[in-house]
Amino acid sequence: MSDCGDSDAGWIFYKDRPDWNDIKPVPEDDGITPVVVIAHSEKFEDVYDYFRAILQKDEKSQRALELTKDAVELNSANYTVWQYRRELLKELGTDLRSELDYVESVIKISPKNYQVWHHRRVLVEWLQDPSQELDLTAEALLHDPKNYHAWQHRQWAIKSFRLYDKEIEFVDSLLSDDVRNNSAWNQRYFVHNNHTGWSDMNVQREICYTLEKIKFVKNNESAWNYLRGILLHDKRGINGNGVVTAFCEELYKNRCRSPFLLAFIIDVCEEAIKKNETNGFHNVERAKELCTALATKYDKIREKYWMYLRDRFEMYVCVNGENSQ
Amino acid sequence: MTSVLRLFRDIASESYNDEGYASNTSLEQIDVEAIVCNIYRRFEHKAAIDPSLPKLIRKAHCNVLKDWLMHLPGNYSCLDASRPWLIYWILHSLWLLKKLPDAETLSKVVNFLKQCQHKDGGYGGGPMQHSHLGTTYAAVNALSIIGTDEAYDSIDRSSLQTFLWTLRDVDGSFALHNGGEQDIRGAYCAASVAKITNIYTEALFDKTAEWVISCQTYEGGFAGCPGMEAHGGYAFCGLACLALLDRTQLCDIDALLRWSVNRQMRLEGGFQGRTNKLVDGCYSFWQGGIFPIISAILAKDNKELIETVLFNQGALQEYIIVCCQSPEGGLIDKPGKPRDIYHTCYTLSGLSVAQHGTGTGESLVIGASETELNRVHPLHNIAPHMVYNAVHYFIRHPPPVKDDN
Ligand SMILES: [Zn+2]
Numbered sequence: 049m050s051d052c053g054d055s056d057a058g059w060i061f062y063k064d065r066p067d068w069n070d071i072k073p074v075p076e077d078d079g080i081t082p083v084v085v086i087a088h089s090e091k092f093e094d095v096y097d098y099f100r101a102i103l104q105k106d107e108k109s110q111r112a113l114e115l116t117k118d119a120v121e122l123n124s125a126n127y128t129v130w131q132y133r134r135e136l137l138k139e140l141g142t143d144l145r146s147e148l149d150y151v152e153s154v155i156k157i158s159p160k161n162y163q164v165w166h167h168r169r170v171l172v173e174w175l176q177d178p179s180q181e182l183d184l185t186a187e188a189l190l191h192d193p194k195n196y197h198a199w200q201h202r203q204w205a206i207k208s209f210r211l212y213d214k215e216i217e218f219v220d221s222l223l224s225d226d227v228r229n230n231s232a233w234n235q236r237y238f239v240h241n242n243h244t245g246w247s248d249m250n251v252q253r254e255i256c257y258t259l260e261k262i263k264f265v266k267n268n269e270s271a272w273n274y275l276r277g278i279l280l281h282d283k284r285g286i287n288g289n290g291v292v293t294a295f296c297e298e299l300y301k302n303r304c305r306s307p308f309l310l311a312f313i314i315d316v317c318e319e320a321i322k323k324n325e326t327n328g329f330h331n332v333e334r335a336k337e338l339c340t341a342l343a344t345k346y347d348k349i350r351e352k353y354w355m356y357l358r359d360r361f362e363m364y365v366c367v368n369g370e371n372s373q
Numbered sequence: 374m375t376s377v378l379r380l381f382r383d384i385a386s387e388s389y390n391d392e393g394y395a396s397n398t399s400l401e402q403i404d405v406e407a408i409v410c411n412i413y414r415r416f417e418h419k420a421a422i423d424p425s426l427p428k429l430i431r432k433a434h435c436n437v438l439k440d441w442l443m444h445l446p447g448n449y450s451c452l453d454a455s456r457p458w459l460i461y462w463i464l465h466s467l468w469l470l471k472k473l474p475d476a477e478t479l480s481k482v483v484n485f486l487k488q489c490q491h492k493d494g495g496y497g498g499g500p501m502q503h504s505h506l507g508t509t510y511a512a513v514n515a516l517s518i519i520g521t522d523e524a525y526d527s528i529d530r531s532s533l534q535t536f537l538w539t540l541r542d543v544d545g546s547f548a549l550h551n552g553g554e555q556d557i558r559g560a561y562c563a564a565s566v567a568k569i570t571n572i573y574t575e576a577l578f579d580k581t582a583e584w585v586i587s588c589q590t591y592e593g594g595f596a597g598c599p600g601m602e603a604h605g606g607y608a609f610c611g612l613a614c615l616a617l618l619d620r621t622q623l624c625d626i627d628a629l630l631r632w633s634v635n636r637q638m639r640l641e642g643g644f645q646g647r648t649n650k651l652v653d654g655c656y657s658f659w660q661g662g663i664f665p666i667i668s669a670i671l672a673k674d675n676k677e678l679i680e681t682v683l684f685n686q687g688a689l690q691e692y693i694i695v696c697c698q699s700p701e702g703g704l705i706d707k708p709g710k711p712r713d714i715y716h717t718c719y720t721l722s723g724l725s726v727a728q729h730g731t732g733t734g735e736s737l738v739i740g741a742s743e744t745e746l747n748r749v750h751p752l753h754n755i756a757p758h759m760v761y762n763a764v765h766y767f768i769r770h771p772p773p774v775k776d777d778n
Contacts, residue, residue, distance in 0.1 A: 074501075076499065076501070078488060079484045079500075081480075081481035081485060083442055083478075083481055083485045084443075084485075085443065085444050085445065087444065087447045088453070089447060092447075092453075123454065124451075125451060125454055126502075127502075127503065127553060128454065128497065131503060134552065162549075162554055165554075170552075194647070194650065196601070199601065203600050203601060207600070226396040226397045226398050228398035228649045230647055231647075237590075238600045242600065264392070265392050265394050267392060269648050270648050273592045274591075277591030311631075348383075348639075349387070349637055349642070349685050349688060350635070351685070356678075356683055
C-alpha cells in the first residue's frame with residue numbers, strides 16, 4: 049500500500065479558506081452503524097468533506113477543479129473524483145495539454161493504478177493526439193518493465209493510432225535487457241498478430257529468432273511459450289516444422305533436460321499422434337516416457353499433471369490402437 | 374487424506390539455474406528463493422521438535438480481522454473507494470476461519486452497505502461515491518455471506534439490473550463504472566452479481582462469452598483485454614465468467630491447463646501471476662481457484678477427474694502456512710511484505726482450495742486438523758451453500774420490474 053502522504057507545511061484547510069466559506073462541508077455519512085472506518089488524517093477528512101459538497105451541488109467551477117487535485121493527491125484510486133474531474137474539464141473547457149502534463153505527474157507517483165491510466169487514455173482520445181504515449185509508457189517500463197497498466201496503455205495507443213512502426217525494435221531492446229521478460233515477448237506477439245501478420249516467411253523468421261534466444265537460455269519459459277504461440281500460425285503445425293523438431297532433438301541429445309523442452313517434445317508427439325504422423329522420435333511411447341521423466345525427476349512439482357497427461361496418452365493407444373515403435 | 378511435507382533437501386534442490394545469463398528476472402527470482410529457502414530450512418528444524426507444526430495461527434488472524442471490520446489505520450486511506458471490498462474480504466476470511474461475527478455485527482454491515490448503494494443501482498466504494506462493478510460484486514458477495522432476509526432485501530435489484538445495462542458495450546464487454554475502464558473483471562463481476570441476484574438475462578450477456586474468449590492468449594491464460602499478457606487474476610475472471618455463462622466449451626482448456634499448472638513455483642510451492650514473475654500469496658486463489666473449474670470441465674469426458682485438482686496441493690499449503698502468515702495476524706504476498714486485507718482474503722481462499730480441491734474428494738490438509746478451513750464455491754468465492762441460499766431466495770422473490778430487453 050502506498051503512503052497516502054499529506055504532511056505539507058503551510059497547508060490551509062478548506063474550512064479555513066475565505067473563498068470557500070459559502071460551502072457547507074458534507075461529512076461522510078456512514079449511517080448509524082459504521083464499519084470499516086478508516087482513521088483518515090484531518091486533511092483527508094477536510095478535502096473530502098468539501099469534495100462531497102461540490103459533488104452534491106454539482107458545482108462546475110475552477111475551484112472545484114483545483115479541489116479534485118487535492119482529492120486525487122490523497123487517494124488517486126478514487127474513481128468518483130477522476131470522473132468528476134473529467135466532467136469539469138469538459139464543462140470548463142480547460143486546456144487539455146496541461147491536463148496531460150498533470151496526469152503524467154500522477155502516473156509517475158502511482159504507476160500501478162487503474163484510474164490514472166484510464167484518465168490518460170480519455171484525454172488522448174479527446175485530443176486525438178497519441179504523440180507522447182510511446183515515450184510516456186517507455187519511461188514507465190524503464191522503471192518496471194512488466195508494469196501491466198503501462199503495457200495495456202501502450203497497446204491501446206498503438207492499436208488505435210497505428211503506431212506499430214518501431215515497436216519491434218522497442219521489444220528487441222527490452223528482450224536484450226532481459227530475455228525472460230514475458231511482457232516483452234507478449235508484445236512481440238501483439239505486433240505480429242495485429243500488424244506484421246503471419247505470412248510463412250514471417251513465421252519462419254520468428255522461429256529462428258526464438259530458437260536463437262532459447263539456444264543461450266534454455267530454461268526460459270517465455271521463449272518456449274512464444275515458440276508454441278507462433279507455431280499456431282505455421283500451416284505444418286507444431287510437429288511439421290523440421291527446423292524446430294531438429295533443434296529440439298539436438299538439445300535433447302546434448303543432455304538438455306529443461307522441463308520446457310521435454311514438455312514441447314510431448315506436444316510434438318501429441319500432434320503427430322493426432323495427425324497420424326508418428327515416427328521414431330514422436331510417438332506415444334516417447335510421450336509417455338517424457339511424462340514419467342518430468343513427473344519423477346525434472347518437474348516434480350507438477351507430478352499430478354504429468355501423470356494425467358501420461359494417462360491420456362495411454363488412452364490414445366486404446367482408442368486408436370496406435371502402434372508405436 | 375494426510376500428506377507429507379516436502380523435505381528441505383528436496384526443496385533446496387529445485388533452486389533456479391540462470392545458465393550463466395543473469396537478468397533482472399533471474400536476479401529477483403534468486404533473491405526470493407534465498408529468503409524462502411531460509412524460512413523452509415528454519416521451519417524444518419522447528420518442526421522436528423514441535424509436532425504441532427505447521428499450523429495456522431487462527432486466533433491471531435481472527436482477532437485482527439475482527440478489529441479491521443470496525444476500524445482501520447490511516448494507511449488504508451488509499452482504499453477509501455473500496456470499502457465494500459474491505460467488508461467482503463474480511464467477512465469471507467472470517468467465514469473461512471469458521472468465525473463469522475455475531476448477528477448484531479452483521480446487521481451493522483447491512484446498514485453500512487445500504488449507505489454505499491447508489492440510487493441509480495449498484496454499490497459505490499463508499500457513501501456518495503458512484504457505483505462501481507467491483508464494489509457491487511463485493512457488496513453482493515458480502516450480503517450473501519450474511520445471508521439474512523434483511524441482507525437480501527437491502528439489494529435494489531431493479532436498479533442493479535439497470536446499472537449493469539449502462540455498463541454493457543455492444544460487443545458484450547462491461548466497463549467497471551460509467552465513464553470508466555473496461556476489462557475482463559467487468560464481465561466476471563457482472564455475471565457473478567447477475568447470477569446470484571437472479572437478474573441475469575440472455576440479452577444482458579449477449580456476446581459476452583465471445584468477448585471473454587478473445588482475451589485467451591497464445592500462452593493459454595487470459596488477459597485483461599485482447600492482446601495483453603496472460604495473468605492470474607484475469608484468468609480466473611475469464612474462466613469463471615465463461616462457467617457462469619455456461620460457455621466453457623469456447624475455451625481451449627488444454628492450453629489453459631498447461632499455462633495454469635506452470636504458474637506453480639517449483640521451489641516456493643506458491644503461484645506466480647504471470648510467466649517469469651515472482652510468487653505471490655494472493656495467486657493461491659486466482660490460480661488455485663482455476664483448477665476446480667478445469668476439473669469440472671474435464672470431468673465431462675472423464676468422470677474420475679471430478680475428484681482431483683491437477684496442481685500440487687501440499688506444496689501450496691506449505692507456502693501459505695510456512696511463508697505467508699504474519700505473526701501478528703493477517704497474511705502476506707511473500708516474506709518481507711506487510712500484511713493487508715486483500716492478501717489475507719485471497720491467500721486464505723487459496724489455502725481452502727488447496728485443502729478441499731474440487732470439494733468432491735477427500736480433503737488434504739497439511740498440518741494439524743484445526744488448520745482445515747471452510748470450503749468455497751469456485752465461481753463466486755463464497756461458501757457453496759451461501760450461493761445456493763441467495764440464488765434461491767432471489768428466485769422466490771423476483772425483482773419488481775423484470776428486464777424485457
Ligand atoms: Zn498479491
